[in-house]
Amino acid sequence: MWDLCTNALDTARLRGAAYGDVRVMHLRQRDLTTKNGQVGTLSQSESIGLGIRVLANGAWGFSSTDRLTREGVAACAAQAVSIAKASALAKREEVVLAPEQSYIDSWQSPFRKDPFEIPLETQLALLLAADEEMRRVKGVTLTETDMQFRKIDSWFASSTGSRIHQRKAISGCGIAATSFQGEEIQKRSYPNSFGGQHALQGYELVQSLDLLKNAPIVAEEAVALHSASQCPEKIGTLILGGSQLGLQIHESIGHPIELDRVLGQEANFAGTSFLTLDQLNKLKYGSSIVNVVADARLDHGQGLGTFAYDDEGVPAQCTDIIKDGQFRGYLSNRETAHLVGLNRSSGTMRTESWNRLPIIRMTNVSLLPGSWDYDDLIADTHDGILMETNRSWSIDDRRYQFQFSTEIGWEIKGGKKVRMLKNPSYSGITTDFWNSCDAICKLGHWTLWGTPNCGKGQPMQTMGTGHGASPSRFRNVRIGTAFSNQ
């Protein structure tokens, strides 16, 4: 693979590129699903190709190909330079990159059980058994299960001498039960909605989830939701379960801190951000117990945002985003770091595949654990609503105003969960919400959740991001808006 990289970089240099970096990537994926006791999807795929990014005449060009012959790669590199020269026809200023060392390294994400070595029969048998457990519950009208495994090899080479090979194994798994009754559809998922939990792990992730124990629980809850009370509309106390809080972090902290959005580079599609450059080190983003980091290092956990180097060849880092409630940092790359006074990228350039340009992406953007035991948090709540497992999510294009709904809610009265609530939802303004946080559960309740489907960029790229969170409490939150009809 290094020969292909060198061929591409040499061609780009000869054609006039001042800088170039190349990614050869080999992606393998296996998808298994069941529905109502039958196998649904059963497929695997592989894709291998090369993408080269170059600077010529002070502007960027990128081209990709799966024709991995000497001629094909050279043509691709020449195309990238031609595109860069075309970009220069509509440039306003020269691209300047923050300095970065060159690295020669090889890294593999740790896993105990290679998911591609586990027999398919074993994997399908587990899904079908969980599916059957859910279908045993009367009133369930649709059962779904899924597993997804990926193995990604990437070879990164730059014209400044880096040669970095990384291999990642990613696993995901989840189950869901749906019940249609009267004029209502209710659904419960485990361990999370929209495909379950995803992490930079092997098959051990699946084995840790205990699907068979949880299948009847979610099935019974899906049916019980029909007879639960409607979540009231009010301003009140809200406790979010960890997975829902993970998505809240993703939407209302992770996206606003992307420096490309802040600088208007995503204005036409993903949107911009309320976190204009003048807010850095000044904005009180959250209450004093709110501490958020963007951490791609393995020390933080095996999340979907964990790696050794980003796709610009910058080592994984931990960046303070919110420290004691104060806004402290953005996600940057080599091109934008200097705009926030940094002399180095924070290492967040990531690409979906060989045929996509790396762009600024979340790594593992996590709320650090607090001091509360979960039972104490419930016992300390006089009147509130606990919401768990995302059902829908939406936020404006500058990331101020959001609305989330969850699959299930629980009314808390006098420190106890007293009854199930259906159709729970809440909404608010990002900074008001995070400033209303008055309790965060401790490390024992903290999970590094995986969001496998974050869309951004044009052409669209889907990326996995990690979000560590533990159940947390928020005061004076607007609850029940989604089902209000006023």
Added chain:
Amino acid sequence: MKPAPQLKKSSNGAGAKAAELSPERELRRIVATVLRLAKSTGAEETEVHVDEVADALTRFANNAIHQNVAELGLTVSIRTVADGRTARATTNRIDEDSLRAAIEASLSLAHSQPKDPRLLPLPAKQRYRSVHRFLKPTAALCAEERARAVRRACDLAVKNGQVAAGIYASGQSQSALGNSRGLFAAYRETHSEFSITVQEGPAASWAKANSADVRAYDPQKLAARACEKAHLAVNARKLPPGRYTVILEPSAVLDLVGFLFYDFAATALEDKRSCLNDRMGKQLIGPNITITDDAYHALQQGAPFDGEGLPRQKVLLVDRGIPRNLVYSRSAARSTGKQPTGHGFALPNEYGEAPMNLVFTGGDSSVEKMVASTERGLLVTRLWYIREVDPYEKVMTGMTRDGLFLVESGRVTGAVRNFRFNQSIIEMLNNVELLGPAVRATGEEAFEMVVPAMKVHNFHFSEVTKF
């Protein structure tokens, strides 16, 4: 990577010329190679999809190009059937060893599962209606031409003291589908898109067009419209949330009604996750709404065949407000006693089918007439981040974006801060007062469809944001 002697992928080509697709005969050759190789592997039946794409996209922001990309790729996807079981393996390596490995992977996956009693034999040879959606001017559009058009758009924004961001994309793609029972289908198309967001201080507006023919729209006119509307969007005032009469431009209509498409799948009804369960044949929405799925409509794109190679049929889905018909894959048709309509997804999958070429019948009004007829309401340019809140009542939430305007006494009187909506699509389609002509609309939440602008009363805005 060892290339197969006679299986070539086309070159990107040097220079800034647009990349070209392989000739169709190359795809036929790949299909034939896979079918030949599969004969010696124990596969009882084999289906092959070959898809090739040559796309390019120029992206601009802050009045300059900041990303500019091109992509060339070909994938081969193989489904084998053995002993009542089926599975799929996909690769982008086309040498014979890799293709043989993909066939064997597909068979191995297939053998790992229980027999599927619903599995049907592969379809035999079909006849297709021809569609012509490959336009040479689009295929030939190169990076320099896109850059010059972007430069002109950005210069216009600079002249107005505004900031432009957007894309100018063009490309071509082709697909071939063949199976061991003699079926063969092939399709190629071009596609192009220009989208621009113009910011003036905190205000912004947007315009976008999408067509197989790059000559069907003028990027400079779209830029001028976005510049003009961005200027109108300054000094947005805050209005209280509540129910308003809205005039939804076609992009806003598309991004909402686009969420209905899967509800018309027979499999969705069988799974009881469609909003049409227990509602077929009833007056569900207004009598002024008729919806068809028509892959052959002049403003549509896409292949005239489905994931199994069946020809797509035109289907009347909603007739004057009454849901009349669904779309059926072969499997769904078999289980419900209906005929397949050519809307199935590639197998194996758990979703069945869906209409992918929705066409709403339009009316004789226009956005201008709708504004003139409105005593008090809101003109909506675009919607954003739409998600389903209630799947049966089809309540959707989302935000307005890039140009929300107050209409008073028949004219636009100013800009308004963006709202969040929580609105049932079913209710909305019962409240349509006026329809414009149906046009090919493009947004960001749904795939392109043919829909009209709509004037709708009692649209529910629940909250307001800060801009």
